[in-house]
Amino acid sequence: MDTSFTEExxxxxxxxxxxxxxxxxxxxxxxTVLNTKAASxxxxxxxxxxxxxxxxxxxxxxELTGLGKTIALKIIRKHRLWEYFLVExxxxxxxxxxxxxxxxxxxxxxxxxDRLDExxxxxxxxxxxxxxxxxxGTIKCAEMKSIAVLKAGNAGIISGxxxxxxxxxxxxxxxxxxxxxxxxxxxxxxFDETVVLRTENGEKINxxxxxxxxxxxxxxxx
Amino acid sequence: MDTSFTEExxxxxxxxxxxxxxxxxxxxxxxTVLNTKAASxxxxxxxxxxxxxxxxxxxxxxELTGLGKTIALKIIRKHRLWEYFLVExxxxxxxxxxxxxxxxxxxxxxxxxDRLDExxxxxxxxxxxxxxxxxxGTIKCAEMKSIAVLKAGNAGIISGxxxxxxxxxxxxxxxxxxxxxxxxxxxxxxFDETVVLRTENGEKINxxxxxxxxxxxxxxxx
DNA sequence: TGTTATTTTTAGACTAATCTAAATTAAATA
DNA sequence: TATTTAATTTAGATTAGTCTAAAAATAACA
Ligand SMILES: [Mn+2]
Ligand SMILES: [Mn+2]
Ligand SMILES: [Mn+2]
Ligand SMILES: [Mn+2]
Numbered sequence: 230m231d232t233s234f235t236e237e238x239x240x241x242x243x244x245x246x247x248x249x250x251x252x253x254x255x256x257x258x259x260x261t262v263l264n265t266k267a268a269s270x271x272x273x274x275x276x277x278x279x280x281x282x283x284x285x286x287x288x289x290x291x292e293l294t295g296l297g298k299t300i301a302l303k304i305i306r307k308h309r310l311w312e313y314f315l316v317e318x319x320x321x322x323x324x325x326x327x328x329x330x331x332x333x334x335x336x337x338x339x340x341x342x343d344r345l346d347e348x349x350x351x352x353x354x355x356x357x358x359x360x361x362x363x364x365x366g367t368i369k370c371a372e373m374k375s376i377a378v379l380k381a382g383n384a385g386i387i388s389g390x391x392x393x394x395x396x397x398x399x400x401x402x403x404x405x406x407x408x409x410x411x412x413x414x415x416x417x418x419x420f421d422e423t424v425v426l427r428t429e430n431g432e433k434i435n436x437x438x439x440x441x442x443x444x445x446x447x448x449x450x451x
Numbered sequence: 452m453d454t455s456f457t458e459e460x461x462x463x464x465x466x467x468x469x470x471x472x473x474x475x476x477x478x479x480x481x482x483t484v485l486n487t488k489a490a491s492x493x494x495x496x497x498x499x500x501x502x503x504x505x506x507x508x509x510x511x512x513x514e515l516t517g518l519g520k521t522i523a524l525k526i527i528r529k530h531r532l533w534e535y536f537l538v539e540x541x542x543x544x545x546x547x548x549x550x551x552x553x554x555x556x557x558x559x560x561x562x563x564x565d566r567l568d569e570x571x572x573x574x575x576x577x578x579x580x581x582x583x584x585x586x587x588g589t590i591k592c593a594e595m596k597s598i599a600v601l602k603a604g605n606a607g608i609i610s611g612x613x614x615x616x617x618x619x620x621x622x623x624x625x626x627x628x629x630x631x632x633x634x635x636x637x638x639x640x641x642f643d644e645t646v647v648l649r650t651e652n653g654e655k656i657n658x659x660x661x662x663x664x665x666x667x668x669x670x671x672x673x
Numbered sequence: 674t675g676t677t678a679t680t681t682t683t684a685g686a687c688t689a690a691t692c693t694a695a696a697t698t699a700a701a702t703a
Numbered sequence: 704t705a706t707t708t709a710a711t712t713t714a715g716a717t718t719a720g721t722c723t724a725a726a727a728a729t730a731a732c733a
Contacts, residue, residue: 233690256712257709265690265691266693267711268693268711268712268713270711272689276689276690287698288698288710288711319566319567319570321566329560329563332558337554338551338554341551345541348540455720457719478680478681479679488723490681490683490721490722491720492681494682494719494720494721495720498720509682509728510680510727510729
């Protein structure tokens with residue numbers, strides 16, 4: 230029961246696509262996120278199906294089996310632990326670590342993963358606020374909402390993002406909108422729905438509707 | 452100018468073989484250390500030659516070009532830095548880290564390598580006493596000799612080993628023969644050439660001729 | 674030096690992962 | 704419902720890396 234680098238990437242892609250949309254995942258969606266062609270995806274789906282990692286019927290889309298989900302979560306665990314390591318120990322910026330983690334997530338050794346986890350102090354969230362699955366593959370999924378749905382007066386702690394492109398990460402960096410920061414919505418300007426945020430130290434930050442959609446907050450600290 | 456996982460392993464193997472024997476490396480030697488067949492090696496030699504990473508003429512063996520050596524040293528640098536990380540930061544045993552480093556050495560990013568180096572405090576030697584090439588690929592090659600060639604009364608510091616199998620590493624572990632330990636040769640028993648070592652704290656350790664061959668010492672600390 | 678043994682290379686085939694182009698199935702819509 | 708459009712699958716080819724078996728070159732040695 231060995232999974233190749235490539236198979237792992239497919240499982241991870243299917244996991245993320247089905248988490249976002251919580252339904253059957255289509256061939257073309259997978260092709261898009263993996264930067265490959267639909268024909269290649271079909272070939273791989275047959276292979277993964279043969280290994281009982283996905284449920285697949287021609288033309289009907291796919292979903293992960295229990296085994297497939299377990300493997301996907303192991304990859305995601307490694308990805309996020311390595312991202313945490315790179316930011317916290319090697320002083321990389323949060324916009325610089327994803328591509329490296331894409332490589333490191335394929336290192337095969339649960340022993341290494343678990344020791345890294347311990348070395349890092351069992352972090353719950355990666356640098357982008359995404360939850361890190363524990364040894365058993367369990368994810369602590371905090372209740373989060375986009376600041377685009379908030380009303381004036383609402384408050385919370387920035388806890389996650391829905392967009393991981395480095396241009397967006399750099400935007401947040403520039404705006405000083407960091408994970409863990411406490412913010413309150415002061416007003417929403419009607420004209421273009423700009424969200425005006427107020428931070429704990431009185432700073433005012435204007436966020437466009439487009440950006441607000443991708444910023445997630447949590448009500449209270451756990 | 453991109454080198455694949457496989458190409459990197461060939462370059463590394465050729466480097467190590469030519470360091471040991473300091474001459475042309477043969478097809479069969481490479482096949483042996485890489486656990487592959489001579490025919491596969493020939494194919495790869497042609498490919499590496501086409502990329503100017505080795506000098507190769509049919510039936511005459513190979514040697515690395517300057518470029519090939521540079522790449523090999525980068526892989527070795529990464530291998531040894533990761534081994535150091537695994538032992539010093541994640542508390543792995545020195546007999547457990549080689550296979551993991553075989554995977555980690557192929558992670559592509561000089562930025563990561565250099566930051567890891569810094570994080571570790573720019574170590575000069577890996578857990579097995581092998582020198583870690585610096586950023587420019589320079590190796591500090593200390594003068595070492597096998598304790599099998601010593602006479603009674605000679606002394607030095609255990610600084611390296613010539614055999615990296617985990618069974619040998621575990622043997623040294625059991626004998627409490629660690630890198631950095633100061634030892635003196637008390638006597639060499641004529642019958643079977645057993646080397647009797649005396650450590651700084653008065654401990655006596657008997658080492659067989661077979662094992663003595665693989666243990667390297669240095670005269671003085673630098 | 675001629676013959677045998679060893680090493681190395683070639684020839685041809687295989688697998689994993691990919692692609693393009695064509696065929697098929699399903700979905701959308703007139 | 705019939706027709707058009709979009710999504711998906713198949714067919715056939717390609718590339719990297721590997722293999723076995725056979726041929727060719729070199730080395731060993733009688
Ligand atoms: Mn990431
Ligand atoms: Mn992340
Ligand atoms: Mn090693
Ligand atoms: Mn080592």
